[in-house]
Amino acid sequence: MGRWAPDAALRLERAALELFAEQGYAATAVPEIAARAGLTTRTFFRHFPDKREVLFLYERELPAVVASLVAGAPAFLSPLGLVMHGFEAMAAGPFEGRRAELQARRAIIGSDEGLRERELLKNVLLAGGITEALSGQGVGKEEARLVARYGVLVFEIALNDWLDGNSDTFSDVLHSTAYRMGQLVRPARQEE
Amino acid sequence: MGRWAPDAALRLERAALELFAEQGYAATAVPEIAARAGLTTRTFFRHFPDKREVLFLYERELPAVVASLVAGAPAFLSPLGLVMHGFEAMAAGPFEGRRAELQARRAIIGSDEGLRERELLKNVLLAGGITEALSGQGVGKEEARLVARYGVLVFEIALNDWLDGNSDTFSDVLHSTAYRMGQLVRPARQEE
DNA sequence: GAGTTGATGACACCGCATGACATCAGGCGA
DNA sequence: TCGCCTGATGTCATGCGGTGTCATCAACTC
Numbered sequence: 468m469g470r471w472a473p474d475a476a477l478r479l480e481r482a483a484l485e486l487f488a489e490q491g492y493a494a495t496a497v498p499e500i501a502a503r504a505g506l507t508t509r510t511f512f513r514h515f516p517d518k519r520e521v522l523f524l525y526e527r528e529l530p531a532v533v534a535s536l537v538a539g540a541p542a543f544l545s546p547l548g549l550v551m552h553g554f555e556a557m558a559a560g561p562f563e564g565r566r567a568e569l570q571a572r573r574a575i576i577g578s579d580e581g582l583r584e585r586e587l588l589k590n591v592l593l594a595g596g597i598t599e600a601l602s603g604q605g606v607g608k609e610e611a612r613l614v615a616r617y618g619v620l621v622f623e624i625a626l627n628d629w630l631d632g633n634s635d636t637f638s639d640v641l642h643s644t645a646y647r648m649g650q651l652v653r654p655a656r657q658e659e
Numbered sequence: 660m661g662r663w664a665p666d667a668a669l670r671l672e673r674a675a676l677e678l679f680a681e682q683g684y685a686a687t688a689v690p691e692i693a694a695r696a697g698l699t700t701r702t703f704f705r706h707f708p709d710k711r712e713v714l715f716l717y718e719r720e721l722p723a724v725v726a727s728l729v730a731g732a733p734a735f736l737s738p739l740g741l742v743m744h745g746f747e748a749m750a751a752g753p754f755e756g757r758r759a760e761l762q763a764r765r766a767i768i769g770s771d772e773g774l775r776e777r778e779l780l781k782n783v784l785l786a787g788g789i790t791e792a793l794s795g796q797g798v799g800k801e802e803a804r805l806v807a808r809y810g811v812l813v814f815e816i817a818l819n820d821w822l823d824g825n826s827d828t829f830s831d832v833l834h835s836t837a838y839r840m841g842q843l844v845r846p847a848r849q850e851e
Numbered sequence: 852g853a854g855t856t857g858a859t860g861a862c863a864c865c866g867c868a869t870g871a872c873a874t875c876a877g878g879c880g881a
Numbered sequence: 882t883c884g885c886c887t888g889a890t891g892t893c894a895t896g897c898g899g900t901g902t903c904a905t906c907a908a909c910t911c
Contacts, residue, residue, distance in 0.1 A: 547843060
């Protein structure tokens with residue numbers, strides 16, 4: 468390859484993030500983004516199915532990555548343990564260094580209801596990937612479904628809390644969120 | 660009142676459901692819906708902020724209803740108990756008789772990704788209403804947030820499972836989902 | 852060097868959504 | 882009774898989002 472710059476999607480993403488930060492998401496038209504990236508509107512929609520999607524390029528591979536982490540987790544862990552193991556690896560790895568970048572993204576997403584919707588859908592898709600990975604680890608389908616959705620909920624809440632603050636480690640927030648959530652779901656007892 | 664039929668939104672909803680069932684969501688244009696309801700396109704958008712929203716008219720009051728049920732729940736219950744109490748009342752009340760209707764709606768929603776997104780947003784809004792109700796019951800803010808999101812997740816999964824089947828009661832499905840979920844989050848142990 | 856491939860450009864087109872102004876029946880006070 | 886006000890609706894214009902279709906053209910292949 469060589470005729471076209473190979474990073475069209477990346478250029479579009481950068482241009483979009485800049486423009487959204489400068490003038491807001493709603494006030495930015497797709498032709499503007501494309502122009503700043505040196506491309507046309509039609510090409511934008513070849514790389515992204517719609518305008519919102521350009522904000523989620525960075526997590527396109529997330530389901531597959533988390534799924535592979537779950538697939539590589541110690542087999543002796545409980546289903547939920549497998550999921551949290553995968554998230555721990557994400558928290559300590561790809562996410563830890565990107566707090567500022569993720570905060571900027573979240574500010575944009577928070578400014579538009581349509582973007583929040585899309586983010587929720589992404590979470591469900593993430594849960595879908597995890598469900599498959601759990602099945603591959605021998606977890607039953609129904610169980611996998613429930614655990615994946617629960618795990619993603621914990622991850623989502625922890626991510627937001629982490630981005631709200633400035634000091635804690637994502638791993639720490641994830642841990643404490645998981646613990647607190649567990650306490651609330653099944654308060655400590657002697658029974659069973 | 661008398662000059663205009665007072666149920667414009669309802670007529671639009673009915674027309675939309677009919678057309679979506681006949682020819683699909685994407686293949687139905689807003690002017691069609693408006694025409695069948697004896698109104699104009701512009702009026703459609705006065706009653707619904709966008710095309711998708713017409714499918715969620717029925718649950719417009721849901722957050723407030725559940726919130727009031729939570730607010731009226733026995734005070735000795737745990738936070739999660741309060742939420743599940745509210746959902747139980749919904750399951751045994753407004754939802755129980757509407758399985759067919761809800762199945763039809765869900766079939767439409769399932770056919771379009773944008774509609775699924777909107778449904779997810781509705782769930783988050785529902786969680787928001789529950790969070791406030793829990794706060795009013797003396798539950799701490801953070802705790803309320805977590806419990807509300809968890810409860811709504813259980814409700815969402817239970818609702819889908821109930822609509823998948825044909826025999827069980829929604830209350831039963833809700834109960835069993837809550838129980839199974841709890842087991843997965845904190846497997847039975849003697850500790851703590 | 853001729854054909855093929857694949858990303859892009861150019862153009863037309865439709866549906867969604869909104870702002871602005873007009874319309875008109877009923878309510879209400881003078 | 883008259884006339885003003887209110888509020889839901891109609892009408893028109895406009896802009897943006899998204900897609901189908903065909904043309905273009907550099908690189909690769911044989």
